[in-house]
Amino acid sequence: xxxxxxxxxxxxxxxxxxxxxxxxxxxxxxxxxxxxxxxxxxxxxxxxxxxxxxxxxxxxxxxxxxxxxxxxxxxxxxxxxxxxxxxxxxxxxxxxxxxxxxx
Numbered sequence: 594x595x596x597x598x599x600x601x602x603x604x605x606x607x608x609x610x611x612x613x614x615x616x617x618x619x620x621x622x623x624x625x626x627x628x629x630x631x632x633x634x635x636x637x638x639x640x641x642x643x644x645x646x647x648x649x650x651x652x653x654x655x656x657x658x659x660x661x662x663x664x665x666x667x668x669x670x671x672x673x674x675x676x677x678x679x680x681x682x683x684x685x686x687x688x689x690x691x692x693x694x695x696x
Contacts, residue, residue, distance in 0.1 A: 596648050596675045608677040611686065615672025619652070622661050627652035627673065650675035664691035
């Protein structure tokens with residue numbers, strides 16, 4: 594869920610979908626979830642940790658830094674911006690060099 598939705602600033606915007614694209618891309622590229630997730634923690638504690646991490650944009654960069662090209666990382670980082678005004682739009686994402694190479 595996008596940070597602006599968790600913070601209850603908005604119910605839905607296109608930029609929220611772009612956050613989701615960033616999450617899915619991160620998972621596909623790294624085979625890992627971008628935010629801290631501890632199986633052993635209780636559900637309430639786990640949700641609290643995840644919520645704080647999402648709101649802070651504190652995702653686990655080591656997974657993507659070690660496995661992906663600079664362009665792929667840049668694509669994901671531009672989508673996982675906590676500030677939705679800094680997040681890439683769909684048009685900007687489609688024009689990103691990492692995506693253009695596949696057109």
